[in-house]
Amino acid sequence: MSRILIAFASHHGHTRKIAVRIGDHLRGLGHHTELASLDDGLRNIPPPEDYDVVVLGSRVEVGRHAPTLAEYVRANRAELSEMPTALFSVSMAAAGAPPHADPAGYLAKQCDQLAWTPTRRAAFGGGLPYRQYNWITRFVMKQISRRAGHSTDTSRDHDFTDWAAVRSFAVAIDAICPRVQHTASYV
Numbered sequence: 157m158s159r160i161l162i163a164f165a166s167h168h169g170h171t172r173k174i175a176v177r178i179g180d181h182l183r184g185l186g187h188h189t190e191l192a193s194l195d196d197g198l199r200n201i202p203p204p205e206d207y208d209v210v211v212l213g214s215r216v217e218v219g220r221h222a223p224t225l226a227e228y229v230r231a232n233r234a235e236l237s238e239m240p241t242a243l244f245s246v247s248m249a250a251a252g253a254p255p256h257a258d259p260a261g262y263l264a265k266q267c268d269q270l271a272w273t274p275t276r277r278a279a280f281g282g283g284l285p286y287r288q289y290n291w292i293t294r295f296v297m298k299q300i301s302r303r304a305g306h307s308t309d310t311s312r313d314h315d316f317t318d319w320a321a322v323r324s325f326a327v328a329i330d331a332i333c334p335r336v337q338h339t340a341s342y343v
């Protein structure tokens with residue numbers, strides 16, 4: 157059993173949904189998982205040293221992951237470099253791409269900028285929750301979706317995530333977990 161932190165940045169809830177699903181799979185594989193939102197501010201994210209594995213995930217907006225993702229890595233670089241880590245990215249660019257592929261290079265660019273190599277990484281297609289968007293975001297996302305060949309039906313929300321790929325990513329994370337036995341300590 158490993159202790160796993162899953163810290164994510166999600167604006168409209170889809171990255172959160174993927175983080176929750178990864179946590180569900182890992183718990184099913186016998187691990188202890190904790191979720192934390194990078195959007196709540198770095199002070200509220202526990203430090204890596206409290207865990208055996210750290211998983212980070214972020215939405216992509218306007219070509220970028222949430223800045224708090226990079227801030228967390230920079231603030232904890234030494235610890236993260238010495239432990240198993242995983243990074244996932246959620247974007248429309250990854251919709252329909254082969255499992256875990258990074259077609260727009262968002263993950264590669266992020267890792268280059270940080271000079272940090274997570275043990276595992278994956279990109280997932282995200283969602284188009286048209287009904288959650290305000291009118292301007294809905295309008296802009298509809299235009300972008302038309303050009304990209306995605307649905308422009310704004311009367312409903314759309315999910316482009318390959319959930320089997322999310323599951324296989326959780327299995328890949330399980331494979332990098334140290335096989336540690338955590339015993340309760342009594343005082």
Ligand SMILES: Cc1cc2nc3c(=O)[nH]c(=O)nc-3n(C[C@H](O)[C@H](O)[C@H](O)COP(=O)(O)O)c2cc1C
Nearest residue numbers: 166167168169170171215218219247248249282283
């Ligand atoms: C304002 C905005 C900008 C976006 N920019 C991009 C982008 O540059 N590239 C991309 O592939 N997807 C982009 N997307 C799609 C999001 O990555 C996708 O909807 C994702 O599921 C959002 O995750 P969240 O619900 O956790 O915020 C954008 C979405 C919004 C609302």
